[in-house]
Amino acid sequence: MLFSASPSPSLARIASQSEDFCVRRSSRLVHGSSRRISSRRRSITVASVNISVDDVAQVFENKVLISAALACSIGQLSKPFTSALSGNGLDLGAVIRSGGMPSTHSAGVMAATTCLGLERGFSDPIFGVSAIFALFVMYDAQGVRREVGRHAKNLNKMAMLKRERSRVFQEKTNLVGNYARSASPSLESVDGADQEQLTIDEIGFNRLEESVGHTEVQVIAGAILGFLVSFGVELLLS
Template sequence: MANVFVALGQNVVFMSAVTAWFLAQVLKTLTSYWKHGEFNAERLVGAGGMPSSHTALVVGLASAVGLHEGLQSSLFGIAVILAGIVMYDAAGVRQAAGKQAKVINKLVRQLRVEHTINDIRLKELLGHTPLEVMAGALLGFAVAYGLNKLMLLS
């Protein structure tokens, strides 16, 4: 079992993706603290926020595959398609779902005042703005590039 962890730690593609995701989650927590003035532990694992950790992960993955296997490789093509789907979902579908949740929550608050209704609250921070997705993409690429250079030196 220890060999699996050693092998993963030496896998530049795996480490690029995971490191980009981790750094994005930490940065997301810090930007949330800066914006709201209080620590929110949910930001360490939650969706939404700056930068997009989903995007950082898939762009880190695709970039590392491209740098390691080559831009003509089938694996790079698959990784780029996967990254495109995730980025579209983050900035499109999930952002729209978050906006809908905001409207539904407002309607529920108004109905609760006028009528008896169960207190439900939908999660509103689901998706990303294009800027948050772009920041995640830049972070993912930078991590993959940096780790690729470091691992080549080893």
């Protein structure tokens, strides 16, 4: 009697599963080695990057940087003239100071934001991030920084009054001392408890900068300046 030599279904299933496992194992090893080789190639490529003059020159083709820098430059250079128009005289030092008309911070961020919108589209997420950043900067310019300028102005007034009172008190003390010495030559000096107090000059108080923030009009003027500059740069470089 002859028996069939064909394998059972369970043995065939086990053999098939082991074969699939070996294939998957070998494919994983191949993919892992290829990823390691590609990562090594990327690291070698990054380590051997050479920055040429042409790469640096491309910075000057960036419309966002050009618009922001040009808007800030125009804003700062126009401050002495706007100071003269407001009746404060031609203040050349305003070129290197913050505050004044127009707001350079507002001009720079608005120019960058507008240029990003024109370049990438107003639905681009990067434009949205830049617009939020611009709103924060402009709000801070007429909010927190403006209050800092007000505090500095009040502190300067208090220091000036304190200095004037110290000078008057010193003159009165010297006058009383001279009169006492002339009336009684044996009296050497007149020392008061207030003479031992430190004056403003002895403390080393320096006048604080009052022109730090901006008014709402200055912020709006800076934003309009940045908007117009970005449009001009876009038209010239497009």
